[in-house]
Amino acid sequence: MSERISLLGTSPPRLDGHDKAAGRALYLDDLDDTGVWYGATVRSPHAHALVRGVYFDAQSAPPGTECVTAADIERNNGLQTLDDIWPLLADREVNHVGEAVALVVGPDPQTARRAAAAVQIDYEPLEAILTWDQAEEVEPLCTLSLDQGDAEADFASAPLLVEGEYFTGYQEHIYIECQAMQAHWEADGTLRIQGSMQCPYYVKKAMLHAFALPDEKVRVRACLLGGGFGGKEDYPSMIAAHCALLARKCGHPVRMVYDRHEDIIATTKRHPSRTRIRTALSGEGEILAAAVDFDLDGGAYQGLSPVVLSRGILHCTGPYRVGSVRIRGRVLRTNTPPNGAFRGFGAPQAEFAWERHLDRISRHLGMDPLTLRRKNVLRPGDRLPTGQVMDESCSAETVLERVAESTDFLRRWRACAKDRSSAPDDGKPRRGVGISLSFHGAGFTGLGEERMRSPVGARLRHEDGRLELLCAATEMGQGAVSTLPLLAAESSGLRADQVSMAEPDTAKVPDSGPTVASRTSMIVGGGAARVAAELCGRVLEWKAGSDGAEWSLLEGNVFRNGQLVSPF
Amino acid sequence: MRVAFTLNGRPVEVEGQGDERLLDLLRRHFRLTGTKEGCGEGECGACTVLMDGAAVLSCLTPLVQLDGRELFTVEGLEATTRGSQFLERFAAGGGTQCGACTPGIVLSAARYLSETPVVDRNGIRRALAGNICRCTGYEAIVKAIEAEGGRKDRVQLALHPSDPELTEERES
Numbered sequence A: 001m002s003e004r005i006s007l008l009g010t011s012p013p014r015l016d017g018h019d020k021a022a023g024r025a026l027y028l029d030d031l032d033d034t035g036v037w038y039g040a041t042v043r044s045p046h047a048h049a050l051v052r053g054v055y056f057d058a059q060s061a062p063p064g065t066e067c068v069t070a071a072d073i074e075r076n077n078g079l080q081t082l083d084d085i086w087p088l089l090a091d092r093e094v095n096h097v098g099e100a101v102a103l104v105v106g107p108d109p110q111t112a113r114r115a116a117a118a119v120q121i122d123y124e125p126l127e128a129i130l131t132w133d134q135a136e137e138v139e140p141l142c143t144l145s146l147d148q149g150d151a152e153a154d155f156a157s158a159p160l161l162v163e164g165e166y167f168t169g170y171q172e173h174i175y176i177e178c179q180a181m182q183a184h185w186e187a188d189g190t191l192r193i194q195g196s197m198q199c200p201y202y203v204k205k206a207m208l209h210a211f212a213l214p215d216e217k218v219r220v221r222a223c224l225l226g227g228g229f230g231g232k233e234d235y236p237s238m239i240a241a242h243c244a245l246l247a248r249k250c251g252h253p254v255r256m257v258y259d260r261h262e263d264i265i266a267t268t269k270r271h272p273s274r275t276r277i278r279t280a281l282s283g284e285g286e287i288l289a290a291a292v293d294f295d296l297d298g299g300a301y302q303g304l305s306p307v308v309l310s311r312g313i314l315h316c317t318g319p320y321r322v323g324s325v326r327i328r329g330r331v332l333r334t335n336t337p338p339n340g341a342f343r344g345f346g347a348p349q350a351e352f353a354w355e356r357h358l359d360r361i362s363r364h365l366g367m368d369p370l371t372l373r374r375k376n377v378l379r380p381g382d383r384l385p386t387g388q389v390m391d392e393s394c395s396a397e398t399v400l401e402r403v404a405e406s407t408d409f410l411r412r413w414r415a416c417a418k419d420r421s422s423a424p425d426d427g428k429p430r431r432g433v434g435i436s437l438s439f440h441g442a443g444f445t446g447l448g449e450e451r452m453r454s455p456v457g458a459r460l461r462h463e464d465g466r467l468e469l470l471c472a473a474t475e476m477g478q479g480a481v482s483t484l485p486l487l488a489a490e491s492s493g494l495r496a497d498q499v500s501m502a503e504p505d506t507a508k509v510p511d512s513g514p515t516v517a518s519r520t521s522m523i524v525g526g527g528a529a530r531v532a533a534e535l536c537g538r539v540l541e542w543k544a545g546s547d548g549a550e551w552s553l554l555e556g557n558v559f560r561n562g563q564l565v566s567p568f
Numbered sequence B: 001m002r003v004a005f006t007l008n009g010r011p012v013e014v015e016g017q018g019d020e021r022l023l024d025l026l027r028r029h030f031r032l033t034g035t036k037e038g039c040g041e042g043e044c045g046a047c048t049v050l051m052d053g054a055a056v057l058s059c060l061t062p063l064v065q066l067d068g069r070e071l072f073t074v075e076g077l078e079a080t081t082r083g084s085q086f087l088e089r090f091a092a093g094g095g096t097q098c099g100a101c102t103p104g105i106v107l108s109a110a111r112y113l114s115e116t117p118v119v120d121r122n123g124i125r126r127a128l129a130g131n132i133c134r135c136t137g138y139e140a141i142v143k144a145i146e147a148e149g150g151r152k153d154r155v156q157l158a159l160h161p162s163d164p165e166l167t168e169e170r171e172s
């Protein structure tokens, strides 16, 4: 087997690049739609209201169109994520603007939209929770805390305390391809879903729950995604359920493609945050203790919020050494659309607040922001609030120093500070320059990865002799379909063009976990590398066992007793 | 109403509603799904096609405006030898990630490269001002177009339809 690192660190062209540039790559809405009907969603204009009645005026609706409401749901009217509280269709009460109340279906998108106009909903508006202050008054959706050391004692004895409050707002993913999904019931009762999704097994789980089906009766295939960024982690399950409900009602395959407005109004976004930080400091600027109250606006239903909160909490004090911590996290409930996954998953909000707070501390101490960070940056041997010790390596200091040097930070920072202090107080904008450092845990946190185990399979294809990787990783632009074959080739002695990836179809690939959390190259890629090496190793062993010769594989060629026999 | 125009060099005729979007006509009627919808309201540029040599947004172009025009889509670009080679180089240079913006971007780029003897970064950025890319951060796109501009055999669209290179290669 190859010992040399020959492929990693090189930048071969991505395997799907030319197809994408030429417009040949097929996304869900590019697939042939012969016989496919189109769905549309009727949504609540109220943040909070009772639903008195939903009426479909079949007389005024285009002929043949159908409508589905909560009353038509035979099994579970709940989206299975961590819980199943979030309704597929609102029943009796709507809890946010844009909540789905009814679905309609017609033979083409225009007809479906006309049918939507024939749905009348009778609401009784109620008071809505829309601000942080109002949200404080009701039960939070979830809470989580983290303590390390005796923060109370450290606060009591510290010479200096600095406090601050920080906010971040919504952020929308704006993947260029809007949400798109299609469902179809086969004659034997199998539900088949395909669409733009990061996590085919999440969608499968949600369908099993919503329709109370046995495992083999749901099959989900992820198409190529025109961007995801976390926005196609949870919400695709909702659209899949809607398509499936409509397909069951009308008897045709049903496709739903959101337009940009609907996508922005209805789907999940980054949680707005409010972070209150109190720090205890030594006179030299060492952070002795930190108390952080980290609140996220979860919207109307919990969805993935507890996990977002958890990742935020884990990153609350950034890549710095902090004596003791007392971190309290909450996801507050408001009458706004549920928030969900977005790149960084809670950590950017927490780290933004912490970095701003470090700047506040440096102003208090009359110290420049680089020196304060140098004093506290994580070094090997330091401990995170979780107790994790930086025992292998820790590049935070290297990164900080390199950035400071390459940007000539201190000189520029001092120049700006001087300009500001000598400038007249005329309200005109002034220049500033800042520095910040962040860290991020890739893959599931805690025992998540160990628990999932994320099997990756491999098989040798008879047709063309290629090694095919079997995993549920989806391609959303990040390059999974190019990266994983590279890793498999590197570990096995094959060439990258001798490795391909099976479609992420739950009937064909094992559940190697969701395509989220920057885990695909590291975790699934690690699995791909191991399984490819093992499979090729076994083939060589079997060859050796049959003729006693020494068989090996190097750069895609098979050698017997050191002699080239053939390409793999 | 009935309109006649050329599509990637071929004369076509369509019967339809005057307000039907060119985007839907291309994607649904002609099944040319390379042209993408990103916003449907003229903001993102994913639906860019060339009309009489100018970049236009097919989501804002109604059927009624098409009579007598020459339309050119990413499929037409790929069908020419130089166009296809450009697309391959563009992708190899990291110009595409998820690909949803890419057909629009390469058409804007091909138009610019065809009209501009000496390309420069500012010109490239101006040519792409109507195209949003959510994935790449643009730098790889600009570099790929800059590199293309430095080649003798760079992509060259005859922005006029009677150009032999365009029509001949497309027929093959």
Ligand code: FES
Pocket (backbone or CB within 6 Å): B036, B037, B038, B039, B040, B041, B042, B043, B044, B045, B046, B047, B048, B057, B058, B059, B060
């Ligand atoms: S779809 Fe036409 S500009 Fe966005």
Ligand code: FES
Pocket (backbone or CB within 6 Å): A176, A226, A227, A477, B095, B096, B097, B098, B099, B100, B101, B102, B132, B133, B134, B135, B136
């Ligand atoms: S490559 Fe994804 S939007 Fe440009």
